[in-house]
Every structure is written in C-alpha cells, then in structure tokens.
Amino acid sequence: MERFSKITNSSNSYLPIILIAILTAIGGEVKFTPFEEAPFRFGLGSIIFFLAAIARPGFIIKTGIVTAITVFLFRFSLDLFIYESSFLWYEHVPAAIFYLTFTIFLYIAKLHRFRTSPVKLGLYGAIFEVLSNIAEQLAITLLITGQFILLGDYFLFIAVAVLRSYFVAGLFSAIALSEERRRTEQLLSIGATLYVETLYLQKSMEQIEKITANGFELYKELKEIDNSLSLRALMLAQEIHEVKKDSERIYAGLSKIITAERTDVYALSDLLRLINDSNSRYSEFLQKEIQLEVSFNEDFQTKERILLLAMLNNIVSNAIEAIEEKGFVKLKVETSPEYTVFTIENNGPPIPEYVLPVVFDPGYTTKFNETGMPSTGIGLSHVKTIVQRLEGTIDVSSSETTTFIITIPTYKLR
Numbered sequence: 001m002e003r004f005s006k007i008t009n010s011s012n013s014y015l016p017i018i019l020i021a022i023l024t025a026i027g028g029e030v031k032f033t034p035f036e037e038a039p040f041r042f043g044l045g046s047i048i049f050f051l052a053a054i055a056r057p058g059f060i061i062k063t064g065i066v067t068a069i070t071v072f073l074f075r076f077s078l079d080l081f082i083y084e085s086s087f088l089w090y091e092h093v094p095a096a097i098f099y100l101t102f103t104i105f106l107y108i109a110k111l112h113r114f115r116t117s118p119v120k121l122g123l124y125g126a127i128f129e130v131l132s133n134i135a136e137q138l139a140i141t142l143l144i145t146g147q148f149i150l151l152g153d154y155f156l157f158i159a160v161a162v163l164r165s166y167f168v169a170g171l172f173s174a175i176a177l178s179e180e181r182r183r184t185e186q187l188l189s190i191g192a193t194l195y196v197e198t199l200y201l202q203k204s205m206e207q208i209e210k211i212t213a214n215g216f217e218l219y220k221e222l223k224e225i226d227n228s229l230s231l232r233a234l235m236l237a238q239e240i241h242e243v244k245k246d247s248e249r250i251y252a253g254l255s256k257i258i259t260a261e262r263t264d265v266y267a268l269s270d271l272l273r274l275i276n277d278s279n280s281r282y283s284e285f286l287q288k289e290i291q292l293e294v295s296f297n298e299d300f301q302t303k304e305r306i307l308l309l310a311m312l313n314n315i316v317s318n319a320i321e322a323i324e325e326k327g328f329v330k331l332k333v334e335t336s337p338e339y340t341v342f343t344i345e346n347n348g349p350p351i352p353e354y355v356l357p358v359v360f361d362p363g364y365t366t367k368f369n370e371t372g373m374p375s376t377g378i379g380l381s382h383v384k385t386i387v388q389r390l391e392g393t394i395d396v397s398s399s400e401t402t403t404f405i406i407t408i409p410t411y412k413l414r
Helices: 002-027 045-055 057-082 089-109 118-145 151-223 227-259 268-285 305-322 379-389
Strands: 289-296 326-335 339-346 393-398 402-409
Touching: 002 045, 002 057, 045 057, 045 089, 045 118, 045 151, 057 089, 089 118, 118 151, 151 227, 268 289, 268 305, 268 326, 305 326, 305 339, 305 379, 305 402, 379 393
Parallel strands: 289 326
Antiparallel strands: 326 339, 339 402, 393 402
C-alpha cells in the first residue's frame, strides 16, 4: 500500500511537468521565422516555459529535460506525419538545446528569487534567452546550415528576448499581485471574524467572573450552616475560576493577533469592495435577489480595517438575512474633516417601533434556525461595542426602509 502511494504521488508530480511540456511544444508552433535560410524561429513556447519555470522553480530541471524531449518529438512528428518532410531528425535538436540551455541558466541563477522584482526578472530572463538563442543558432550552424548569421541579426535576438521576458515578468507580477490581494482579503475577513469572537469571549468572561464571585459568596454563607456543602461550593467556585483563567489565556492570544501592529494600510475603497463582493456571494448562497449598492465621497487609507469590516459586514449581512426574497441594501459613506458617516439602508420588513430601543441589547434576536432555536443575539450589540470603541454613535430608524446611521470621528479611522 505504501509503495502504491509513492507511485501515485510520483505520477501526480509529473503531470504538471508533462502538461507544461506539451503546452510549450504547441505554443512553439505559433511562430515567425526571421531567417529564410535557417530553421530558426521565435514562438510562444519559450514564453509558456519561462512563466512555468518561475511559478514552479522546484521542478525546473525535470521540467526543462521533459520539455526539451517533448518539443523535439512533437516537431519531428509534425514533419513526419503532417508536413511529410524528409526524415531529418537532427533539424529539431537545436530547439531541444535551447530549452536545456535556458533551463541551466534559470537553475544556476535561481531566477525565482526575483519574482517580486519584475525589472530584475525581465532583465535576467532576457539575458538568458539571448544566450540560449545563441546556443540554438550555433547548433543550427553546426548541424544544418554550416553558415553563421550576421552580427546585426543578434540585435533581433536581443529585441525579441527583451519583449518576451518583460511580458512574462509583467504577466507573472499581475497574477502574483492578484493572488496577494486575495490572500490579504482572506486574512482581513478572518481578522474581522476573530475580533467579533473576542467580543463574545469577553462577554463570557464577564459572566464567568460574576458566577465565580457568587460561588464564593455562597461558600461563605454555607460555611455557617454546613461545612461539607460549603467546601463543595468553594470547589465549584475554584473550578469556574480555572475556566476563567483558560478563557483569559485564549483572549490574550486572540487579542495579540488582532491588535498586532501592521505596516500596511488599507484603502476605504478596497474595504467597501470586499464587503460588496463577500455579501453578494452571501445573498446568492441564500438564493435571494439582493441589489447591493456601495458609494463613498472620498477615499482614504484606514488603520481600523478590522473594526470597520466587522462592523459593516455584520449590519449588511443582517440586512440580507432580513430581506425575504428580493430587495436592496445600500451602503453609503460620507466623509468630512470632522466626521465619517456610514449609512446602511435596506427595504426588508420594518422593525416594530417598540423593538427599536432594544435592538442593540445583548441577547435580542429575531432570527431562529430550522428547529426554532434562537440565534445568540449578539451581532448588533457587538456592532455597538465597536462603534463605542471608535468614539462614535449609532442610530436606527425603520418605516418604509430600515436605516442604520453610524457616525465616527474621522481622526479615529485614519
């Protein structure tokens, strides 16, 4: 069984290499030939190979060897079965030499080190491609034509190599930037979720503290009546105190993660886009037709990205849940030097007038699961806690639409 597992893992590791080799061979047929008297060509194959080599640097030698063999066999097969050319197998050896030479340079230089520096990546890639093209041209001269190309033709090597290498560097940087943004947004969402959980944990710790104090008071009262019962009450209070200490350790760890200083900043526009995208997916998951509208009058960098995301996501997701089938949710941000006002409006069922004063109270909820059990009712109370931490205010009104208005001093967000 262990041997079978090793064979399976080995075959799986070669699948991407084989795929890269095949794509490179096919891409090489999208080409132009600058020298009529020689079978030298510029194609898309080297672009595909270079991009794959940067993305999978750990397999560069295997990839290079397999690609060289595949390109040779592919071109030879085309000549033999498609073009019905003469049986000159050595005409395609120079192409294999190009990929082998390019692989050696990439491996020695460890070019993947410069994946975060497009300028250096493109420069070194161009140099290595020019040297590999020269090696290929020398092989063509020795095996096929017997003639060297003119010195001026090498400038064509350089021009094409620079264009192709910087195209690959730019494409890879764009892909890497997109992936980095996705990871950053994912971490930001996790951070916002953790922050809300710390608020819940903090609330539980306060309750545990009260229970511990009540248990100790019960111990003192029972001590005068029944010593054995008082000892049991004391042991119960001590066990609850241990639970509190464990909770404090967890809370300290989570708080350290959430409040850790970050050198990066986050633009309000990026934050609002993340809220829009995540809640659009959430409405689709709930099979509801919700029109989300997000607007702002001024973009700025915020240091409170976690708090804002936790606060706004909670209200927007609540609005989506409140709407039965179709509706809209509007999130508008108006910034002035003194205050930043967040307005979240939805056209779900109105909140009864008598309920409005208690919507931010811990435990209040209108949501029940399929078995009739209520939710925790802590979402809006945590929103209020966040707003208070930012020295702001929150108000809610509900008639034809339900509107939350959050006002926060602008300096607290920048």
